[in-house]
Amino acid sequence: MRFVDEFRQPGLISKTADEIRRLAGTERHYRMMEVCGGHTHAIYRFGMKDILPENIELIHGPGCPVCVLPMGRIDDGLAIARQPGVIFAAFGDMMRVPGTQGSPLEHKARGMDVRIVYSPSDALKLARLNPDKHVMFFAIGFETTAPSTALTMIRAQAEGIRNFSVFCNHVTIIPAIRAILDSPDMRLDAFIGPGHVSTVIGCRPYEWIAHNEHKPIVVSGFEPLDMLQSIVMLLRQLKAGEAKVENQYKRVVPWEGNRAALRAMADVFQLRPYFEWRGLGFISQSALRINDKYAEFDAEQRFVVPGIRVTDPKAAQCGEVLKGVLKPHQCKLFGRECTPEHPVGALMVSTEGSCAAYHSYEHRKAAMVTLTA
Amino acid sequence: MCLAIPGKIVEISSENQDSALVEVIGVRRRIDLGLLQDDKPAAGDWVLVHVGFAMSKISEQDAADQMNTLRMLGEIDGAMQEVQGYGLEDREIDASRLDYKEPIQ
Amino acid sequence: MRRLSQLRTSQGSNGDSDRLMAAPATFSDVPVRFRDSQIEMAHGAGGKASRKLVEGLFAPLLFGTFPGPLSDAAHVEINGTKIAITTDSFVVKPLSFPGGSIGELAVNGTVNDLAVSGAKAEALVVSFVLEAGLPTSVLEAEVRAMAKAARDAGVRIAAGDTKVVEHGKADQMYVTTTGIGRLLPGVTINPGSVRVGDRILLSGPVGDHGVTILLARSELDLEADLRSDTRSVFPLVETLVKAAGPGIRWMRDPTRGGAATSLNELARDCGLGMVLFEDQVPVRDIVRGACELLGLDPLHIANEGQFLAVVSPEYADAAINAINLAPGGSEAQVIGEVREQPAGTVLVTTLYGGSRIVDMLVGDPLPRIC
Numbered sequence: 001m002r003f004v005d006e007f008r009q010p011g012l013i014s015k016t017a018d019e020i021r022r023l024a025g026t027e028r029h030y031r032m033m034e035v036c037g038g039h040t041h042a043i044y045r046f047g048m049k050d051i052l053p054e055n056i057e058l059i060h061g062p063g064c065p066v067c068v069l070p071m072g073r074i075d076d077g078l079a080i081a082r083q084p085g086v087i088f089a090a091f092g093d094m095m096r097v098p099g100t101q102g103s104p105l106e107h108k109a110r111g112m113d114v115r116i117v118y119s120p121s122d123a124l125k126l127a128r129l130n131p132d133k134h135v136m137f138f139a140i141g142f143e144t145t146a147p148s149t150a151l152t153m154i155r156a157q158a159e160g161i162r163n164f165s166v167f168c169n170h171v172t173i174i175p176a177i178r179a180i181l182d183s184p185d186m187r188l189d190a191f192i193g194p195g196h197v198s199t200v201i202g203c204r205p206y207e208w209i210a211h212n213e214h215k216p217i218v219v220s221g222f223e224p225l226d227m228l229q230s231i232v233m234l235l236r237q238l239k240a241g242e243a244k245v246e247n248q249y250k251r252v253v254p255w256e257g258n259r260a261a262l263r264a265m266a267d268v269f270q271l272r273p274y275f276e277w278r279g280l281g282f283i284s285q286s287a288l289r290i291n292d293k294y295a296e297f298d299a300e301q302r303f304v305v306p307g308i309r310v311t312d313p314k315a316a317q318c319g320e321v322l323k324g325v326l327k328p329h330q331c332k333l334f335g336r337e338c339t340p341e342h343p344v345g346a347l348m349v350s351t352e353g354s355c356a357a358y359h360s361y362e363h364r365k366a367a368m369v370t371l372t373a
Numbered sequence: 374m375c376l377a378i379p380g381k382i383v384e385i386s387s388e389n390q391d392s393a394l395v396e397v398i399g400v401r402r403r404i405d406l407g408l409l410q411d412d413k414p415a416a417g418d419w420v421l422v423h424v425g426f427a428m429s430k431i432s433e434q435d436a437a438d439q440m441n442t443l444r445m446l447g448e449i450d451g452a453m454q455e456v457q458g459y460g461l462e463d464r465e466i467d468a469s470r471l472d473y474k475e476p477i478q
Numbered sequence: 479m480r481r482l483s484q485l486r487t488s489q490g491s492n493g494d495s496d497r498l499m500a501a502p503a504t505f506s507d508v509p510v511r512f513r514d515s516q517i518e519m520a521h522g523a524g525g526k527a528s529r530k531l532v533e534g535l536f537a538p539l540l541f542g543t544f545p546g547p548l549s550d551a552a553h554v555e556i557n558g559t560k561i562a563i564t565t566d567s568f569v570v571k572p573l574s575f576p577g578g579s580i581g582e583l584a585v586n587g588t589v590n591d592l593a594v595s596g597a598k599a600e601a602l603v604v605s606f607v608l609e610a611g612l613p614t615s616v617l618e619a620e621v622r623a624m625a626k627a628a629r630d631a632g633v634r635i636a637a638g639d640t641k642v643v644e645h646g647k648a649d650q651m652y653v654t655t656t657g658i659g660r661l662l663p664g665v666t667i668n669p670g671s672v673r674v675g676d677r678i679l680l681s682g683p684v685g686d687h688g689v690t691i692l693l694a695r696s697e698l699d700l701e702a703d704l705r706s707d708t709r710s711v712f713p714l715v716e717t718l719v720k721a722a723g724p725g726i727r728w729m730r731d732p733t734r735g736g737a738a739t740s741l742n743e744l745a746r747d748c749g750l751g752m753v754l755f756e757d758q759v760p761v762r763d764i765v766r767g768a769c770e771l772l773g774l775d776p777l778h779i780a781n782e783g784q785f786l787a788v789v790s791p792e793y794a795d796a797a798i799n800a801i802n803l804a805p806g807g808s809e810a811q812v813i814g815e816v817r818e819q820p821a822g823t824v825l826v827t828t829l830y831g832g833s834r835i836v837d838m839l840v841g842d843p844l845p846r847i848c
Contacts, residue, residue: 001398001767003379003419003431010829012443017830019446038376047832091424092773109518118772119425121405122699141424144377148426151407196377199421199429224830225443232446251435252421258429260410340837341526351773361834376773398767400702422771425699 003251007223008046016228017051023235030056031187032234033324035177036194037064037352038222044361046224056231059324060357062176063194065140066093066350067322068277069169071310074099077138077167078107080303087113087130089123090138097349100310104138120152120166127156127164134163136299139170144196146170146288147261150268153290153297167299168290171275173197174205175286179277181213185325190234192227193219195249200265202257206245214243221249268294276309278346279318316345321354328358335359377423379431380404382416395422510535522569524734524780525839529743551595553661562597564588565656571649573616575694577686577705580653581623583782586708587733588657589631593712594729594785596667596719597659601636602628604655608640609648616650624653631710633657662716664723669747672727677794678752678814679787681714681807682707684737685765688779693768700771702764707783714807718787721800725793731785735839738777740786741824742838752824754814754836759826777826778839788816 024030034040040060043049049058062068078099081088088104095105095116108114113133117123123137139149149166156164173194180186193206198219206217216237220230230248237243247253268290275287290298299305312318315333320326328334328347338344340356347353351360380395380402391407393414405426406414412430414420420427512534520527551564568584589599604624608617628635686707693700711731719726730740737759741752754777761769761776769776789797794812801807820835827833 001379001763001770002381003436004770006436006440012440013830015446016443044834047828047834050832051830105520106518109516118699119405121425144428145424147408148405148424151405151426155407196421196423196428199377224832229439229443248439251432251439252429254429258408258411261408261428264408360837378771397771399704399764400700400767400771402701402771403699 004223007221007225009225013051013224013228016225016232019232020056020228020235021053023232023239024053024056026055028055030189030235030238031059032056032190032192032231033059033061033180033188034192034220034227035061035063035173035180036192036197037067037350038196039192039194039220039227040064040354040357041352042222042224042227044357048224048227051228052231058192059188060321060354061180061191061324062277062280062322063142063173063197064347064350064352064354065142065145065169065171066097067318067346067353068171068176068279069097069140069346070276070278071099071312072276072306072308073169074104075101075310076305076307077136077299078104078112079306080136080167080299081107081112081114083134083303085133087115087126087133087135088138089115089117089126089135091118091140092116093350093352094138094140098343120149121155124152124156124161124164127161131163134165136303137164137166139166139168141170142173142194142197143170143200143265144194146269147200147258147264150264153268153294154264156297157294162296165297165299165302166290168269168288170269170288171277172271172286172288173201175283176277176280177206177209179280179283180323181209181215183323183325185320186323188215188324189238190215191217192230192234193217193245195219195221195226195253198247198249198253198257200258200261203245203247203253203255204257210243210245216243216246218246218248219253221252278312279322281319312345318345318347318355321347328355331355377421377428379419380422382414382418382420384416393427395420395427397422510538522734523839524736525739525778526837528735529838551591551597551659553595560661562592562595562659562661563656564591564595565654566591567652567654569649569652570691572691572694573620573650575690575706577690578708578782579620579623580651581620582627582708583706584653584655585624585627585631585633585635586710586782587731588655589633589710589712590731590782590785592657592659593710593715594667594731596665596715596726596729597661598712598716599631599633599657599659601634602655602657603637603639604635604653605639606641607648607652607654608642609645609650610642611645612650620651620653627710631712662719662723665719665726667726667728669728669744672744672748672750672788672816673790674750674816674818675791676727676788676816677791677797677812678741678754678816679718679789679794679798679801680737680760680811680813681711681784681786681801682809683760683762683765684732684781684784685761685769685776685779687782688736689765689768689774691780692772700768702768704762704764704768707781709783709806711783711785714801714804714810715785717800717804717807718789718797722789722793722797725790725797727788727790729785729787732781734780736776736778736780737784737786738775738824738836739838742836744788745822745824748816749821751817751820751822752814753817754824754826756826756828758811759813760809760811775836777836 096103104114127135209215209217216234218230218233233246269288270291271285272287272289274282274284276282295301317331338348343349347355380397382393383396384394386392393406395404409427414430419431421429521531551562553562566587568580570580573580592599690704690706732740745752801810824836826836
């Protein structure tokens with residue numbers, strides 16, 4: 001596979017891993033956070049931790065849009081879908097996320113019309129194909145996905161489609177990073193920056209991390225060689241005492257971002273004054289809502305939503321794990337009350353969530369190491 | 374929120390300039406080019422696809438440059454040892470600051 | 479980990495199989511351990527949820543006090559002759575797809591379940607649940623497909639039953655086949671016999687069937703030149719038994735839940751670790767591409783024409799060589815080996831030293847966007 005296989009070549013991976021070991025040395029302990037859930041998933045999928053030296057610690061950040069979605073919002077979306085004649089459309093990632101009365105898949109088992117879509121345009125297509133029904137698209141994602149949702153609404157308006165709406169849960173990445181850095185128990189040396197969000201917002205929005213917070217940040221691709229090269233670049237900066245924004249993912253990320261995508265977002269969305277992030281609390285100016293021009297497609301305007309806040313059980317330590325203060329297995333519920341089959345907290349629900357990734361890929365390996373030690 | 378895959382544009386629809394057929398080792402998918410209005414791709418170009426939309430063009434040149442940079446890792450060390458062998462140890466050369474595109478002086 | 483004594487009393491071992499026939503005295507005392515309040519789609523997906531249902535509800539009530547490893551077929555002994563018997567239901571949408579249809583699946587699926595328990599299928603009986611309104615032409619096409627598949631597999635369809643339900647109560651048709659077969663001499667399938675150092679063999683590329691089905695459901699806007707791999711694996715199993723009979727520990731056809739689920743079940747049943755070498759697992763490029771696009775793992779995707787075998791190291795070379803030379807076996811590979819750690823788990827390792835644990839499938843494989 002072009003642009004994929006080249007970045008998985010074993011020879012180059014070993015070479016880059018050697019360079020990391022050489023640069024990292026043994027004296028200093030490095031704490032690097034990968035913000036984006038896609039990077040968390042890649043780290044586990046490619047077994048990256050096995051090839052990094054012990055003194056480089058990867059901390060998982062909050063960039064998993066499913067994980068940070070409060071349960072109350074899922075309940076709200078399902079409440080809308082319970083109306084007669086409504087089709088609930090969402091990405092596969094959302095299907096198993098539990099609301100207080102079950103996940104979308106469980107609702108489907110009980111007779112609700114729930115469909116998996118792979119694109120917001122699929123949801124719009126469903127609306128065209130089912131003129132007697134209303135299609136509600138449950139939109140999630142960071143700035144990577146928001147432009148596609150926006151463009152879909154622009155097209156829906158141009159076509160005069162009446163039976164389509166979006167329940168918008170798009171969030172923005174910068175406030176999440178700010179919340180991490182503002183957290184008092186957080187000690188981080190550097191960031192592995194989001195790759196695909198940056199194709200939209202570019203690299204400029206991260207400059208304050210380097211200039212004000214003095215932390216290096218390298219915008220990284222998702223293949224093993226991408227992430228390893230990003231770590232090389234971060235180590236070089238750290239050893240030189242530098243802090244700047246670098247773009248490792250040059251083949252895909254334009255420094256200035258994607259103007260057309262940003263225009264579509266500006267046309268359709270505006271920032272909510274505040275939004276609740278599961279595990280992180282309320283963050284101001286961190287989420288998008290549909291503006292008046294496209295109000296006809298705003299599910300929150302067309303339908304009545306209960307809007308009830310659902311708090312997580314106190315024992316669930318999602319917030320600390322999200323901020324990287326705790327490792328997944330250090331949460332008291334991990335692997336016991338909270339497993340991928342019966343998730344209690346947000347991070348166990350999505351395949352990108354650190355707890356789910358750790359549970360599926362890692363913690364038995366840890367047990368194996370203890371046994372052989 | 375990041376699953377995006379490189380795909381090659383096989384065909385741009387004649388009826389709709391924003392619709393293209395993209396291929397990923399033999400699997401074809403119809404995608405939307407609407408977010409690349411400012412930099413329209415052509416058949417044969419590679420794009421990054423996310424939720425059915427092309428997000429960005431993939432620069433083959435940048436990919437090739439990256440590969441070269443990675444291949445040269447470790448060769449810098451070899452070159453360093455050779456240079457030091459010429460008795461130039463008094464000049465401090467910090468390998469971590471070298472830009473690989475420049476020849477080592 | 480199952481204790482060996484418990485393993486011996488369950489399906490698939492010599493001499494003890496008539497204990498299956500005697501009804502345990504304490505059926506009513508066996509507690510049902512299944513706690514879910516309703517049945518979900520996940521319970522039929524072949525992964526963890528399915529196993530919980532079988533182990534927690536069916537096994538205690540139907541199979542008695544010893545849960546034992548779950549195998550594809552049961553062995554019974556009648557007047558000294560060992561016979562394998564198995565059943566399977568086929569529920570697939572769409573009914574027809576590139577490479578086959580429900581008819582072929584119904585025949586090959588049961589023939590294969592018998593094959594991997596070491597038996598040659600002799601006869602099948604088939605039961606149809608048909609939806610009122612189903613066009614006769616569709617039914618006829620499927621029955622023709624079954625007849626052809628049975629001929630190709632060398633198995634007789636001996637009897638059948640038909641029920642018709644109201645429109646909307648069955649997805650056009652559900653087919654169940656039950657098969658009996660004679661056990662091949664010289665082979666004993668028993669997870670308890672798996673040892674450290676055994677090799678894991680796979681008969682051919684994984685993911686073809688499941689991805690074909692996903693693509694055939696037009697909800698996905700993907701096209702690919704891919705076909706289901708549905709076929710009888712008996713000829714290759716027979717070849718394997720001839721070349722390496724005494725060395726065969728275990729076989730399974732990785733249908734729903736994929737190779738990962740089958741190997742996870744084995745790992746749990748024998749308490750050892752299944753270590754796979756990622757670069758040695760055969761996957762067609764096109765399946766890899768589709769899986770990358772959808773965020774799926776080929777190891778979790780259903781197959782209808784492949785089988786896994788665990789063979790002792792002394793016989794592994796002879797086994798793989800024989801299969802590679804046989805028709806339809808050229809893509810077979812040794813994909814891994816059995817190790818002590820990580821116990822009860824499947825570990826996939828990469829060429830560059832990375833590794834990850836691959837769990838049993840949780841629910842249906844849902845395409846991932848994130």
